[in-house]
Amino acid sequence: MAALNKNEIIELLNSNSDELFLTADTVRHENVGDEVHLRGLIEFSNICKRNCFYCGLRRDNKKIERYRLDEDEIIKTAEYGANLGYKTVVLQSGEDDFFNVKKLSKIIEEIKKFDVAVTLSIGEKTKEEYKELKKAGADRFLLRIETTDEALYKKFHPDMDFKNRVKCLYNLKELGYETGTGSLAGLPYQTIESLAEDILFYKKLNADMVGIGPFIPHPDTPLWGELNENNFNLALKMMAITRIIMPKINIPATTAMEVVNKEGRIIALKSGANVIMPNITNSSCKKKYEIYPGKENLNNKEDDYKNLLEEKIKEIGRTVAKDKGFRKK
Secondary structure, three states: HHHHHHOOOOOOOOOOOOHHHHHHHHHHHHHOEEEEEEEEEEEEOOOOOOOOOOOOOOOOOHHHHHHEEEEHHHHHHHHHHHOOOOOEEEEEEEOOOOOHHHHHHHHHHHHHHHEEEEEEEOOOOHHHHHHHHHHHHOEHHHHHHHHOHHHHHHHHHHOHHHHHHHHHHHHHHHOOOEEEEEEEOOOOOHHHHHHHHHHHHHHHHOOOOOOOOOOOOOOOOOOOOOOOOOHHHHHHHHHHHHOOOOOOOOOOOHHHHHHHOHHHHHHHOOOOOEEEEEEOOOHHHOOOOOOOOOOOOOOOOOHHHHHHHHHHHHOOEEEEOOOOOOOOO
């Protein structure tokens, strides 16, 4: 494990050398192998009580068409994903209190019957709520910190508490979840020093998965127009450094990377990533779950997209994993 300090991380983030990506790819190969884990993503509600300044699901966005999948739809979609061969189902939503612990626990218990791992990405809950969801069978939880710069966090996440966000992540670790977090690269007013602190935070938390995406604001949000073309490369460098510092964790090639660069996911796989989360939500709802604009493959059939992904993975000399993809110890 490379013990890089803050100054060394800053130096790498400021560098323009391809050697960083080659090193990250070598570290990935030596520590987690050449398998790519495909995880089926179900976006089951785009209703959110939060008001983040860049997200299309934000509470004050009146232009978005809201939806909720019912319990049977979620379970059937998960079964479909399991039948396609996905070994993990990711349940993601806005912070929608309609789906309380009782409802979610029932859904998780049914999905676990398909012999898959279950990842939740549903925002901040109490420790007791996280405990109940773990008891129902949830294996992993993804809660991105977005930025560890507390002032910046407060600026773009009104009515949210940075310290509570951090507390939630430590609660998840304590309860035995495989805990995922991550950041946005390229937020307005964000510094390279701040991005270095993000990476050190992942290490301190001992995160099991880290997802880093380029900042892409939605047109119907206060930060529309703040997109920087360099965000993709910045996110890629953050991801590569994270792989070098935390060799055995899972790192997704995020959807946002594909939005900024059509080959973004494949480039990410060649720069340290080992996970992809294909969207298996039905097509009509996929289009409505618009955190940011420009998502690809919204009209593709899920099995066609999976086949396309597998072909691309084979082209770069990698294979699709057959297991549930827990973090290597």
